[in-house]
Amino acid sequence: MAAVDPAALRELRRRFQGQLLAPGEPGYDDARRLTNAMVDKRPAAIARCTGSADVAAAVSLARRAGLEVAVRAGGHSVSGNSSTDGGLMIDLTPMHSVTVDPDARVARVGGGALLRHLDTGTQRFGLATTAGMVSHTGVAGLTLGGGYGRLARRFGLACDNLLAAEVVLADGTVTVASESSEPDLLWGLRGGGGNFGVVTSLEFRLHPVGPTVLTGELTFSADHGPAVLRAFRDLALARQDVVFSAYTGAVSRSAGGDLQAMAGRPVVAVGFTVTGPDLDGGEALAASLRGVAPPLAESLRPVSYVALQSAGDAAWAPGAWRCYWKSSAFSTLPDELLDGFVERGVASAALAEGCGLELVACFGGAVARVGEDDTAFSHRDAQVDFIALGRWTDPDADELHVGLCRQNWAALAHLADAGVYVNNLGQEDRVREAYGEPTYRRLVALKDRFDPGNLFHLNANIRPSAG
Numbered sequence: 001m002a003a004v005d006p007a008a009l010r011e012l013r014r015r016f017q018g019q020l021l022a023p024g025e026p027g028y029d030d031a032r033r034l035t036n037a038m039v040d041k042r043p044a045a046i047a048r049c050t051g052s053a054d055v056a057a058a059v060s061l062a063r064r065a066g067l068e069v070a071v072r073a074g075g076h077s078v079s080g081n082s083s084t085d086g087g088l089m090i091d092l093t094p095m096h097s098v099t100v101d102p103d104a105r106v107a108r109v110g111g112g113a114l115l116r117h118l119d120t121g122t123q124r125f126g127l128a129t130t131a132g133m134v135s136h137t138g139v140a141g142l143t144l145g146g147g148y149g150r151l152a153r154r155f156g157l158a159c160d161n162l163l164a165a166e167v168v169l170a171d172g173t174v175t176v177a178s179e180s181s182e183p184d185l186l187w188g189l190r191g192g193g194g195n196f197g198v199v200t201s202l203e204f205r206l207h208p209v210g211p212t213v214l215t216g217e218l219t220f221s222a223d224h225g226p227a228v229l230r231a232f233r234d235l236a237l238a239r240q241d242v243v244f245s246a247y248t249g250a251v252s253r254s255a256g257g258d259l260q261a262m263a264g265r266p267v268v269a270v271g272f273t274v275t276g277p278d279l280d281g282g283e284a285l286a287a288s289l290r291g292v293a294p295p296l297a298e299s300l301r302p303v304s305y306v307a308l309q310s311a312g313d314a315a316w317a318p319g320a321w322r323c324y325w326k327s328s329a330f331s332t333l334p335d336e337l338l339d340g341f342v343e344r345g346v347a348s349a350a351l352a353e354g355c356g357l358e359l360v361a362c363f364g365g366a367v368a369r370v371g372e373d374d375t376a377f378s379h380r381d382a383q384v385d386f387i388a389l390g391r392w393t394d395p396d397a398d399e400l401h402v403g404l405c406r407q408n409w410a411a412l413a414h415l416a417d418a419g420v421y422v423n424n425l426g427q428e429d430r431v432r433e434a435y436g437e438p439t440y441r442r443l444v445a446l447k448d449r450f451d452p453g454n455l456f457h458l459n460a461n462i463r464p465s466a467g
Contacts, residue, residue, distance in 0.1 A: 004044040004086075008065050012047070015057045018094060021046040031091055032083055034072075035136075035316060036323045038398065039080030043070065043089040049112075050094050052166060052174050052200040059198060060172035062088045063455055070458045071198050073112045074138025076316075078323055079426040081458040082141075090198060092140070100125055105206040106163065111199050113139045118204075119309050128209035128305060129161045135310040136318060140199045145423035145460070146191045146377040148385070150243050150273045150308070151209065153365030159190035159377055160370050161205040167197040170451040174200075188446040191377025193422055194459040195443070196450040210305035214274040214282040217299050222248065222266035222349070224293035225342035226335075229359075231292045232270050233333040235285060236361035237383065240368075242285070245271045248345025249356020266349035267296065268342060273308065315391075324402045325389035326409035327424035328416035329363070329382040337386075337415045344388075344408045354392040355404045357412075360385045376443060378435045382418035425460045434460060 013020050021028040022045055031046045044067065047058040062069045068087030075082040083089055092112030098121030099108045107122055107129065116135035122128050130151040132142050139158075147158025155161060164178035165186065175197075177185035188196055220228050229246060236244040247269045270289055274282045279302060286300050303311075316323075330337065341357055348355040363382040372380050388408035390401040422434045432440050443462045447454070452464045 004067065004088075005065055008061055009045060012057055012061045016047065016054055018050040018054045019048040021048065032089065033319045034075040034077070034080055034082055035318045036078055036080060036321075037319050037393075038322045038324070039083065041070075041080060041083040041085045043084050044086050046089045046091050048091040048094055049200075052168055055090060055092070055111075055168045055198050055200055056172045056174060058088060058090050059168050059170065059455070063170065063172070063453075068458070069455055071194055071456070072138075073140050074114055074136060074142075075318060076134070076137050076141065078325055078424075084458065092138075092198075092200070095200065098122070100127065100206070102127065107204045107206055109139055109202045109204060111140045111166075111201055115139060115142070116306075116310060119306050122206055123209070123211060123304075123306050125206075126208055126211065127206040129204045129206050130155050130158045131309070132158075133309070134312050134316050136313060136316075140202060141194070142423065143202060144189055144191070144193050144199065146421060147423070148360070148362040148367070148421075150213075151207070151275055152362050152367055153243055154241050154275060155207050156366040156370060157191075157377060158204075159375055160367070162186070162190055162202060163205055164203040165189050165199050166201040167199050169197045170453065170455040178203075184446060185450065187374075188376050188443060190375035191422065192443050192446070192462065194456055195447055195462045197456065209275060212279065212302050213305050213308060214279040214300070214302050215271070215308055215311075216273075216282055216286050216301075217269055217271040218286060218289050218295040219251075219267050219269040219297045220293050220295055222268055222342060222346050225268040225345070226339050227292050228268050228270060228289065229333075229338040229341060230335070231289055232359075232361075233338065235272075235288060236333075237364075239285070240365035241276055243273050244361040246341075246359040247271075247356055248342055248348075250349035250353045266346045268345065275305070321391045321393060322395065322398065322401070323389075323391055324405050324426070325387050325424060326405055326413075326426070326428070327385060327387045328409070328413045328420050329379055329418035330384045330386060330416055331381045331418045333359075333384060334415060337412055340412050344411050348404060348408060352390070352392070352397070352401055352404055355388075355390040355401055355408070357408055358387045358389060360387070363418075373439075376435065376439060377422075378439045379419040385421050385424070386412060386416070387424060388412075422460045431460050431462065
């Protein structure tokens, strides 16, 4: 890694409207902190940008000086790709504005906006677009990898609702990708990750949503897990307008309510969110699950969409947890998968509270109605995302939790038939699996055009032809 030329940094400071932080300066440690506490990188400088001109100046400096570039918005990447050791972190977090045109149903969003900025800005007008499930996630990073969330089955992925994007390219120039200007680049940004430049603003299509939605969760003894998961499968495949999730593992020691007395016990939990006009239909979903087995605990309640979007924030508080996960996607849910899902969850509960397995029925519906070649996001036949995940605090437990997650994933991944979700990739080299060969080759051609030197490589990297 090249050393940072102090003169180059002084030049950047003169051209820079934002804040340039060096190690030891006030705010530096806060700015470099990421969601995953396992990642502790120290950039040579952090450029906290206020607009595309700042980003262009930072990109130009990095290219000339041979500095590794990391781009940070939400900092949620499990691999820590939002930061760099000894390179330049381009921090977009000051660029979080959200402007809504309620008549056109379009939102213009800054490249550093978090989901909470997007959701609160659009819900003022009774509108929303697909976003993730933790409100301090970065909008841009989520969207560039595809972006599923509670609205995906009704309105498509976040990238399916992306209308245009302003991008700072590797040569420091600024362009706009839209259907009428650089449409090939827009295709690549719809699922191809941060491979082609730094996205400084995004325009999204909006939809009427809420303000009230219905959320439900029923928790069952793991003994009933196979039967409960078969009911989950039937509901998830039948109701393509509802996002479902299933989790197996141990009840957390921090659980409240009816679950507090069951800490450490292996369970299977099924959740769902109804965002359409027929909220009363949520009771029928809960009744279908109750008919299979008696729940240990149950919650079924109307809630504002904004409140639901932030309900998981504490569980993934930035810097509070050490995290690891591996993922695969499925177009079907065979009995072998469901039975193994319960078996691995029970085994995890006996070894580590923070490790479990999750199935998220977030594909299908509107996601599947987009053509396979229409965006860089691939595997439109997927129905369910499978995640073997871990969350813990003790550094001495890293080996246990990472190893257990890998075992849980390996036990079921051989059944996967729909690739892997790009935003769930860590350091493993599964990028071709994520896209499939035809899409991958098309992405390489875009990389050759927009970033042949691979300046933007801290991502699910599409390597240019030359290297």
